[in-house]
Amino acid sequence: MRNFIFILTKEIRSYFYSPVAFVVITIFSVLIGYYFYNIFAAFSTISFQAQTDPMVASQYGVLNVTEFVIRPFFGVVSIVMLIMLPMLTMRSFAEEKKTGTIELLLTYPVKDLELVLGKFAGCMGIFAIMLSLSVPCLLLVAFFGDPEWGVIVTGYGGLFLMGGAFISLGLFMSSLTENQIIAAVLSFASLMVLYMVGSSSGFVGEKMGQFLEYVSILSHFETFARGVLDTSDITYYLLFAVFFLFLSMHSLESKRWRA
Amino acid sequence: MIEVKNLTKTYGGNARGITDISFNVNKGEILGFLGPNGAGKTTTMRILTCFMPATSGTVNVAGFDVFEDSLQVRSRIGYLPETVPLYTDMQVPVYLRFVAGLKGVPWKEIKNRVAEVMEQVALTHMAHKFIGELSKGYRQRVGLAQALINDPEVLILDEPTIGLDPKQIIEIRSLIKGLAGARTIILSSHILPEVSMLCQRVVIIDEGKVKAVDTPDNLTSQLTKSNRVVARIAGKQADVQDGLRKIRGVKRVDCLSPAESGAGTSKYTIEFEMDSQSSNLVARLAGERQWDLYELTPMKMSLEDIFIRIVTEEEIKQ
Numbered sequence: 410m411r412n413f414i415f416i417l418t419k420e421i422r423s424y425f426y427s428p429v430a431f432v433v434i435t436i437f438s439v440l441i442g443y444y445f446y447n448i449f450a451a452f453s454t455i456s457f458q459a460q461t462d463p464m465v466a467s468q469y470g471v472l473n474v475t476e477f478v479i480r481p482f483f484g485v486v487s488i489v490m491l492i493m494l495p496m497l498t499m500r501s502f503a504e505e506k507k508t509g510t511i512e513l514l515l516t517y518p519v520k521d522l523e524l525v526l527g528k529f530a531g532c533m534g535i536f537a538i539m540l541s542l543s544v545p546c547l548l549l550v551a552f553f554g555d556p557e558w559g560v561i562v563t564g565y566g567g568l569f570l571m572g573g574a575f576i577s578l579g580l581f582m583s584s585l586t587e588n589q590i591i592a593a594v595l596s597f598a599s600l601m602v603l604y605m606v607g608s609s610s611g612f613v614g615e616k617m618g619q620f621l622e623y624v625s626i627l628s629h630f631e632t633f634a635r636g637v638l639d640t641s642d643i644t645y646y647l648l649f650a651v652f653f654l655f656l657s658m659h660s661l662e663s664k665r666w667r668a
Numbered sequence: 669m670i671e672v673k674n675l676t677k678t679y680g681g682n683a684r685g686i687t688d689i690s691f692n693v694n695k696g697e698i699l700g701f702l703g704p705n706g707a708g709k710t711t712t713m714r715i716l717t718c719f720m721p722a723t724s725g726t727v728n729v730a731g732f733d734v735f736e737d738s739l740q741v742r743s744r745i746g747y748l749p750e751t752v753p754l755y756t757d758m759q760v761p762v763y764l765r766f767v768a769g770l771k772g773v774p775w776k777e778i779k780n781r782v783a784e785v786m787e788q789v790a791l792t793h794m795a796h797k798f799i800g801e802l803s804k805g806y807r808q809r810v811g812l813a814q815a816l817i818n819d820p821e822v823l824i825l826d827e828p829t830i831g832l833d834p835k836q837i838i839e840i841r842s843l844i845k846g847l848a849g850a851r852t853i854i855l856s857s858h859i860l861p862e863v864s865m866l867c868q869r870v871v872i873i874d875e876g877k878v879k880a881v882d883t884p885d886n887l888t889s890q891l892t893k894s895n896r897v898v899a900r901i902a903g904k905q906a907d908v909q910d911g912l913r914k915i916r917g918v919k920r921v922d923c924l925s926p927a928e929s930g931a932g933t934s935k936y937t938i939e940f941e942m943d944s945q946s947s948n949l950v951a952r953l954a955g956e957r958q959w960d961l962y963e964l965t966p967m968k969m970s971l972e973d974i975f976i977r978i979v980t981e982e983e984i985k986q
Contacts, residue, residue, distance in 0.1 A: 415769035419758075426757040509753030513814070516717040517770045518743035665721055665738065 412523040413530070420501070420531025429500065430535050437493050438542045444485045445478075445546040452477045453553075474554040479547065483564045483634045486543060487627060490536075490572055491600050497535055498579025499593035501528045502661070506587035515664065525580065525658045532576045540568060560636035567633025570646035574626065575600060577653035584660040600626065669695040669852040670716070670822065675725035677711055685723070686711050686876040693869075698848050700867030700884075701856035708876040709856040710750055713826050716854070717747045730821055743772055746815030750826040750856075752807050754814075756800030760791060763799060764813055771818035785813045789843065805836040812843070823853045829862060841866060897940070898924075899950050900963035902933045909936065911957055915949045917941045933962050 424430035452474065459466035466472075505511040514524065550556050575596075582596040583589075607625030610618035622628055626649070629642040670693040677685040686708035693699045703709050715722045716729065718738045726733060732740040755763055764782045773781050786792050789809040794802060799810060808828065815823060828844065829837045845866060847853065857863050863870055864884040872880040872887075880887060901908050905926055912921045917940045924935040938950060947966055954961040 412770055415766055419755075419766045422762070423755065423757060508756075509749065509751050510755060512714075512719055512749050512753055513747065513767075514770075516719050516742055516745070516747045517767070518739050518772060519770050520739070665718070 412519045413527045416519070416524060416527025417530045417534070420528055421534050424497075424531065424535050427500075429497070430538075433493055433496050434535070434539045434542065437489055437539050440489045441482070441486050441543050442546065445482055445543075448478050448481055449546075449550070474550060475557045475560050478550055478554075479556055479560060479564065480634045482543075482546065483568065483630070486540075486568060487571060487630055490568070490575060491604060491627075492597070493539075494532075494536065494572060494575040495579050495582075495593045495596040495600065498532055498576055498596060499583055499589045501532065501580055502584040502657075503587050503589045503592045507589070515661075521658050521661045524661065525654055529573075529577060529580055529654060532580070533573060536572045536576060537569070540565070540572070557636060560634070563633045563636050563638055566638075567630050567642070567646075570633075570643065570650075571626070571630055574646045574649040574653075577650040577657070581653040581657040581660065584657045669693055669697075669730060670854070671726075671728040672712075672716070673726045673728075675712065675715060675727060676723050677708075677715060677720075678723050686873075689725070689873070689876075689878050691871050691878060691881050693852055693854060695852055696849055697869060698844075698853045698855060698867045700863035700870040701854055701873065702858065702860065702863050702870055703856075703873040704858060707873045709873060710826055711876075712873070713747075713749075713824050713854070713856060717745055717824055718742050743818070744820055745822045745824055746818070746820040748808075748811045748815045748823075748825045748828055750830065752811035754799045754807060754810055757798060759796065759798055760802075760810055761786065761795050763810070764817060767814045768817045773818050781817060785816050788816065789813045790839070805832050808832060808836070808840065812840070816847070821851060823847065823851050825853065825855045827856055827858075829857070829859065837862075896967040897938045897947050897950060898935065898963065898965045898967055899938060899954075899961065900933050900935045901954060902960040902962065903957075905934050907957075908934065908959060911953055911959075912936060912938055912950065915953055917949075933960075935963075937967070 452472070455465065455469060455477075456472055459469060459472060502511070505514060547556065547561055578599060579592070579596040582599070583592040585595070586592050603624065603626040605625075606621045607628045610621040610625075612618075613621065623645070629645045632639045632642050672692070673690050675689040676687050679685050689708070689712060691699075701709050701712070714720050716727055716734065718734050718741055721735060726735070728734075729741045730744050732744075734741050758766070761782055764785065765778055768778045768781055783792075786795065789812050791806065791809050791813060794806055799807065802810065808831075812825075812828065815825070825844070829840050832840060841862065844853065844855065848866075855863070855866065867884065869881065869883050870887060871878060899912075905923060909921050909923060912918060915938075919939045919941055921939075922937045924937060926934050947964055950964060951961060953959075
């Protein structure tokens with residue numbers, strides 16, 4: 410526990426010593442902020458038009474701010490996460506290997522589990538800061554409109570769980586190589602594959618289709634964005650994270666296996 | 669304190685590892701680990717510090733096996749790797765507090781302990797600096813400080829003085845000397861005077877094998893039996909050299925400084941086989957031939973010579 414806290418604080422500290430955290434957080438905020446502006450502006454324009462023009466009103470049906478703004482917003486946040494989180498995790502082990510600091514770290518009396526969990530929690534901390542910067546957007550919605558708070562809460566819960574899954578995969582990829590670029594590309598590529606497999610579910614047969622749909626990493630988020638808490642989706646993200654943390658731990662441990 | 673038994677490490681491919689290394693280090697002893705580059709010093713140290721496993725063989729540190737009780741061993745050692753890998757973007761005390769935390773220094777003592785160690789390695793005036801801004805010598809001290817932070821029983825230092833200027837080398841050496849006694853230290857180096865100055869015993873290792881384990885003094889006296897003699901003799905160089913070569917047991921004769929004129933003196937080194945008489949034979953010959961003998965000194969081998977001899981022995985035999 411003690412070692413975990415020391416590693417966690419060191420990780421967060423070093424994210425801010427090097428500009429990585431600042432760059433990643435800034436770009437994340439700019440991207441989602443820009444998207445939020447677009448969707449929110451579009452919503453208000455359409456709302457105005459619907460007030461004056463019954464044709465427009467009938468075209469869109471009931472205009473609901475949660476349906477029209479918040480749900481797509483969460484969708485975009487998850488895509489931006491998919492791009493940005495590998496940038497956050499790529500350095501965690503790869504940099505230590507490159508600079509050789511791993512040699513000292515692995516000769517300290519620290520369990521591999523504590524090391525992996527400490528690094529994971531460090532990334533999660535930065536990710537939490539990143540995610541919290543999207544809250545003002547939703548406060549703006551709440552100021553002008555009347556969103557469903559339940560959807561917002563489950564949405565953030567879902568994003569947080571999904572972020573954990575992304576980060577654990579990124580940590581594992583980083584533990585495989587000493588090259589940060591390779592770590593980032595590998596984790597980005599695997600996340601993309603997990604994202605895209607869902608779309609081929611329609612033409613691979615029923616059983617296989619269901620399987621691919623279940624494997625697909627973003628499809629599990631849709632229930633959260635609808636304000637539904639489905640244990641199968643929660644389990645998916647938790648198992649995903651545990652699985653890759655387990656692999657990272659063994660990837661580290663494998664250095665100590667007898668050849 | 670440290671028992672290394674039949675340690676072997678093979679890497680995949682043709683990379684060299686170490687073969688069947690065994691030695692012991694007693695409590696409170698400084699052991700020198702001597703060998704040319706690529707001899708297997710770092711490999712051995714990395715196994716000792718649980719950074720990587722051996723292919724076969726066992727290492728016991730303070731009663732714990734490095735493979736079975738890795739955590740116990742790791743909490744008892746301080747390790748300074750050759751490249752001194754540090755987090756360059758951290759400030760010195762912040763880094764040391766982090767290490768102190770991981771190495772199990774109690775919460776309340778961390779602050780004091782960091783100040784103490786920084787004082788010990790003369791780093792106090794660098795407290796506000798980032799490690800990346802420090803010169804090589806100061807980084808070395810930070811490296812030493814992190815090894816010392818939990819006051820470990822065993823210190824493993826891989827080339828602690830490499831890349832330092834002469835003044836820093838002297839400082840680090842006296843620091844290491846000051847640490848001895850309570851702690852057991854293994855120190856690798858290819859600077860031989862350093863080893864003979866600091867260490868009670870020396871392990872000479874080459875091509876992954878232990879070539880000799882002994883005190884610097886014993887190694888010297890053992891190998892001086894090979895009998896080298898320096899003689900300064902007046903006389904015609906060719907004659908003298910010829911005469912010397914004919915003495916029983918002489919392996920080679922070299923003329924160090926040839927005489928300028930026929931009557932001047934020349935200096936020769938004469939190398940005898942092991943266990944043959946030496947100086948007296950030269951004196952006797954000089955008497956017989958009526959050469960004037962100005963100097964006759966049996967040469968003591970420096971550690972440098974021993975090292976070169978041991979390391980190149982096999983080539984000579986071939």
